[in-house]
Structure formats: C-alpha cells, structure tokens
Amino acid sequence: MNKKQNFLKGIFTENPVFILLLGLCPVLGVTSTLFGALGMGVAFTSVLLLSNIIISLIKNLIPNEIRIPSYIVVIATLVTIVQLVMQGYLPELYDQLGIFIPLIVVNCIILGRAEAFASKNNVIDSTIDALGMGAGYTIAIALLAFFRELLGSGTLTIFIYGDINIKFNLIPDGASFEPITILVAAPGAFITLGLLLGVINAIKMKREEKNKSKATANS
C-alpha cells in the first residue's frame, strides 16, 4: 500500500463514521453547529495524530503485559492536554463541546488505530494513517453539521472567539421562512445521520451495480 492509498482509505473505503459506524456519540452530540463539528474534528485529529506518533515511537519499549494500560494513559494524557488548551484559548468552543472532549478517550477509533496500526508500523506511515482517519472523521461530522445547521436554524457558524463571530445567516431579513427546528434538537441528530447513511448506501449500491455491469460487458 503506498502513501496516497494509506491516506485516502481513511476518507473513503474505511471512513470511521460512514462506513465503520464507529464513535457515533460525538458525531450526534456536537453537530448542532458547524463550528462545534469542526472544533471536534480538529481536537479528534490532533489526539489521534499525537497518539499514533507517540505509540509508534515507544512501541518497542513497552512490555507486552502493560501495553494496553500504557496506551490508555498516553491517550488520556493527550486528551487532557487538548482539553486544557481548549479551555484556556477557545472557551466558546470548550463550552459547546462540553463532555465530548474527555470522551475522546473512549472513542474506539483512537485505541483501535493505536493497536491495529501504530503498534505495527513506523512513524511516517502512522502519521499518514492518523491524518487520513482524522480527515475522514472531520469531513463526516462537518457534513452532518452542515445539513443540520443549514436546515435546522438557517445559519452556518464557522468560528466564534470573543468578539470575532463568523456566522452566515442564510435567511434574508423579513422573509417568512421557518427552519426545521427539530433538526438542531436531539431527535434531528439521529434522523439526519440515518438519512445521510441511507443516501451513502444508495450511492455505494449504484456504483457496485455499475462495476458489475462493466465487468460482465468486458467478459
């Protein structure tokens, strides 16, 4: 597997959210605004990247008996660092993500990648793997948040920090248009993700059919 394939597999064939259905709790919990989703994506990617790098570097130093406990300590330490940095420098984002930042620890993707990839490959491959998986995760939750926020409140929030507030209001003033408020509430998370997964399944099935008919035409 070359480096490009290694990167792209995290986005398409092994997308952690849409294909593997892993780590759905934050996917549902933080996607009521695009800002929260992008922040979660960055936090997740940085923890995954650092844990993959550290674990691929120390993999030969750890005795086998305490391998998993040490991985958990490494990941939990990184998560705590990210949490404290975010609390200090991006308080608005910290408030929005709340409990889902410490919960990155139990996200099956991170420990799974540490065990399945970083503990067997070198630093460069592990870095690429982490970047690909992180990009796939960020794209997936940003897509979900895009639909939820756009249809649910008619806005797109990109960034909030102190006075800086980059937010597009897509409903013109005075227009009599009601957004689908249920989509930004709790039920909307489930429904939007269900619909998105269904659409992705439909696209996948169509592609497979096309490939099949191509294969039969060739033979």
Next chain:
Amino acid sequence: MDTSSIIIMTLVVFGLVGFYAIGLYFNKKTPLPEECELPSLKCEHCTSVTCSYSEKNRVSIIKKDIKESLKNNKSREGALNE
C-alpha cells in the same frame, strides 16, 4: 503545586495502571466456565482490543491452551512408554 501533590499524583496514576494491568492479566488467565462458549464473532468494525467477545483477542489464550494440552499429551505418552 507542592511536592506532596506531585507524589500523590504519580502514586495514583501508576497504582491505577498496575490495577488495570493486573486485572487484564488475571482475567485473561481465568478460564471460561464450563458449558459457556462465547459466540464467535469476527467483529470487523469494532476495534476494541480488550474485548474477549472478539475472536482476534482470544487467539493468545487458545494458543496457550493448545500448547498446554500438547505438553500434557507428551508427558502422558512419556509415562506410557516407560
């Protein structure tokens, strides 16, 4: 932060790592009760590494069992030959 806090912090974290490592070790060593078989699942999606549900995490135990039974058979054969 005073020294005693740092000492307690280190003790707590290392103690808990030990606690978890011991738990993992003994749990893997404890055999399953008789007549109780885990459903064999080849979980492809979930990548949990401590879950004894998934087949790939049980390989080491199965290997050990085979080795032990081989050893027992050998010693038995040895006893028969004598």
Next chain:
Amino acid sequence: MSIANLIVLVIQGMLIQNVILTLFLGICPFMGVSKKSQSAIGMGLAVIFVMVLSSTITFAINDLILEPRELGYLQTIVFILVISGVVQFVEMFVKKTAPYIYKMLGIYLPLITTNCAILGLALIIVKPELEYGYAEMLAYTIGTALGFTLVIYIFSTIRERLENANVPKAFKGAPIALITAGIMSIIFIGFAGLV
C-alpha cells in the same frame, strides 16, 4: 436531602435526561447489541451493575483524593483507568464464582469498557456546579442506568419487527434504526416538563 428529591433525581436521570436519547452517550452498544431483545436485556443489566459500581468508586476517588489536592485535571486519566480495571475484575470475579450469571451477562461486560455512557456519567456527576452528595449521586446513577436499559429494550423490540418490514434496500440496517431512534427521541422530549 428528602426522599422526594431523590426520586425526582431518579426520574430525571431515567426519562428527562435520558443517557442515550438526549445526552447521546452509549450509542455504540445501543446500535450494536439491540438486534435481539434478549441480548438488550443482558446488556442493560450488565450496564446497571457496572455503572453503579464504577460511578461510586470514581465519585469516592474524586471526593477523597483529587478534590482536596486540587488534582481535578487528572479526572479523565484516573476515571478511565478505574472503569477499565473494575470491568476486568468484575468479569474475572463473575467467571469464577457465578458461571450461571456469566453465561447470561458475561459476554456484555467486555463491551462496556468502551461504552462512553459509563465514563460520561462518571464525569457528569463530579461536575462542581451540581453539588451532588453521595445519596444524590447514587440516585442519579441508578436513574441513568435504568433509563439506558429501558431505552435499549424498547428499541430492540422495535428492531425485531423492523427486520420483517418492507424498508428500501439502501435504508436497511443502521439507517432505518437511526431514524427510529430519532422518533423515540421526539417522544422522550415530551418528558421534559415532567418535573
């Protein structure tokens, strides 16, 4: 703290702030172990046991060691290690002493370590603004665990029927299950004015 307040906390944890449908914790077992109602009950009972046990331990550690020393930033590391260790010991203990119970519930115990509902609850109950004591903590934990079991059981019975339903091919499996969960979540919004 009166009994009435504790009952209110149980109901709050179980219905109003349902751990799956409004807090979005524990989605993995909710989607993974809900295909049969029997396994959903097994998972629910295992979660009740582990949740009450581990929440009590983490709450006590936070109360006795971390808070007085101002080591609150260690919460994540300490709690995940405690929960993982407790699950391993519980599994070993049940295997040795009660094979019958292990046969019913044991296979769900390992899945619990990566269950974010357990760590999530442990982190929620130590929030300083809630000012929970031991009794309130226990009431809220029991309510949350019961709420988890209730929802996963209802959901599994619905999914058993969905198996035979005429669903578009692309929506079979996870997509239609998620949409069903969304409709259940709408119903649970109705509990919001209960207390």
